Amino acid sequence: MKLPRSRDAKRGNIQIIPMIDVMFFLLATFMLASLSLQNLHSLPVNLPQGKIATTPPQAPVTLTVTHDDRLYLDKREVRLGDLGAVLKKLLKGRDTIIVAADQASRNGVLVKAMLVARQAGVRHFLIAVRKP
Numbered sequence: 186m187k188l189p190r191s192r193d194a195k196r197g198n199i200q201i202i203p204m205i206d207v208m209f210f211l212l213a214t215f216m217l218a219s220l221s222l223q224n225l226h227s228l229p230v231n232l233p234q235g236k237i238a239t240t241p242p243q244a245p246v247t248l249t250v251t252h253d254d255r256l257y258l259d260k261r262e263v264r265l266g267d268l269g270a271v272l273k274k275l276l277k278g279r280d281t282i283i284v285a286a287d288q289a290s291r292n293g294v295l296v297k298a299m300l301v302a303r304q305a306g307v308r309h310f311l312i313a314v315r316k317p
Contacts (some may be wrong), residue, residue, distance in 0.1 A: 228257055230287040235314035245281045245311065246272065248298060252289035256298055265297060272305040280306060285313035 228249050249257040256263050263271050272282075282302060286295050299310060 228260060228285075230285055231289065232285060232313055232315040233288050234317040235312075245279060245283050246275045247283045247285060247313075248272075248302060250284075250286040250290045250295050250298060252287040254290055254294040256294075265294070265301065268298060268301045269305040272302055272307070276306055280308040281311060282307050282309075283311045283313055 228251065230249060230251055247257075247259055249260075251257070256265060256268060258268070258271055258275060261271075276282075284295070284299065299307075302310075
């Protein structure tokens with residue numbers, strides 16, 4: 186008489202499809218979580234639409250121009266005459282700032298602010314836009 190094999194003798198196998206599903210879910214979760222960690226130190230303004238580039242790893246200073254042509258450096262209001270001195274203190278060896286200008290602001294104020302920033306040591310300007 187032949188005895189049936191016990192269940193202990195069966196070998197398990199690894200299913201690759203569920204493992205791929207889990208890894209894809211983890212990848213998507215971490216990508217979405219990292220997008221929510223980006224923090225611009227600017228005031229909410231009506232940004233123009235455009236393609237978005239990534240920000241550098243070191244958080245740069247943000248220059249905001251509002252619809253009524255007021256200037257802010259990292260949420261602190263500054264006058265155009267004081268912009269250079271305040272910006273030199275905030276840069277600390279960096280040469281990049283983010284410019285967030287409202288669509289309704291005048292271009293002349295923005296250009297003057299960028300020229301003062303250039304004299305203060307800024308070499309690269311990142312223009313903030315919103316996704317279309």
